[in-house]
Amino acid sequence: MKKRRRENLVKGIIKLSLIKSLILILNILPQRLLYPLARVLTIIYWLVLRPFRNTALFNLNRVFGKGKTQKEIKRLAKENAFHLVKNVCELFRGQNLSKEQIDRFFEIEGKENLDRVLAKGKGVIGLSAHIGNFMMISVKMNREGYSFGYIARDILGDRVAKLLADMRRRMGAHTIPAFPPHACTHRCIDWLRRNNILFLQFDRIPIKGGVVVDFFGHPAATMPGPITLARRTKAAIIPIFIVRQRDNTHKIVIEPEAELEKTLDKEKDLQVNAQKLTRVIESAILRYPEDYFWLLRRWVDQGSEG
Numbered sequence: 001m002k003k004r005r006r007e008n009l010v011k012g013i014i015k016l017s018l019i020k021s022l023i024l025i026l027n028i029l030p031q032r033l034l035y036p037l038a039r040v041l042t043i044i045y046w047l048v049l050r051p052f053r054n055t056a057l058f059n060l061n062r063v064f065g066k067g068k069t070q071k072e073i074k075r076l077a078k079e080n081a082f083h084l085v086k087n088v089c090e091l092f093r094g095q096n097l098s099k100e101q102i103d104r105f106f107e108i109e110g111k112e113n114l115d116r117v118l119a120k121g122k123g124v125i126g127l128s129a130h131i132g133n134f135m136m137i138s139v140k141m142n143r144e145g146y147s148f149g150y151i152a153r154d155i156l157g158d159r160v161a162k163l164l165a166d167m168r169r170r171m172g173a174h175t176i177p178a179f180p181p182h183a184c185t186h187r188c189i190d191w192l193r194r195n196n197i198l199f200l201q202f203d204r205i206p207i208k209g210g211v212v213v214d215f216f217g218h219p220a221a222t223m224p225g226p227i228t229l230a231r232r233t234k235a236a237i238i239p240i241f242i243v244r245q246r247d248n249t250h251k252i253v254i255e256p257e258a259e260l261e262k263t264l265d266k267e268k269d270l271q272v273n274a275q276k277l278t279r280v281i282e283s284a285i286l287r288y289p290e291d292y293f294w295l296l297r298r299w300v301d302q303g304s305e306g
Contacts, residue, residue, distance in 0.1 A: 102143050113254045114240075122233065123195050131284055148196070150176070150198065
């Protein structure tokens, strides 16, 4: 037991040191060299991190295998890896963005959809997925005057979690700790009842349980949080995604409100609405496949296949 704790301590210190070193390098690097460095890091990632590469290829084949050739899927996987590395590089520089840089790098499409619902005073659940540089969306939304928050579920150890929490705070993000779950739920409800925006990744894998839905033709466990929160608070659910543009700026796409089924049968409504919102996520993934986080093991059978 003591040996395991020592090993975990050493691993945590190494992870923290590597991340801090990368942050230091990225913040002294001229902007014009950021993406060339990201390209080099992507090549290393593709060659060295074989399990990640294989998971991405497996997932892409499951979704696009019938419509794309293996060459096309591999090309998409490499482009997706480049987007992922660019996201990390931008995130580590994001805490130092000026107001002018924020306005230059981010634009919002469909802002009227959000304003229309906020005017009702019931709060908004921003339905999203692991698409684009989603951890930086709060930078622009807070710059526009919105109270924008999301749930933080850090999985890289206490030291790295504290570092990431400090970064989010400097970027103006309001975060709600995922643990303990009971306290998290109460904080989310309070946040929404103050007519704020709660940003949730609907493709997040549930810690336990969840609702099983059809996700690209295969069963996947899905968190019921957005649906249960909307029912308890009467908050509206609005799809919100952030996607990379060709010039490496970002567009925040805000879609019209997603109407939920509401009957006396709560269990049936939960299943129907979970599937309905999953279709919204699928549609976004198909529109922006190079921006999706294909490393997620979303399907219930991936424990043996992925």
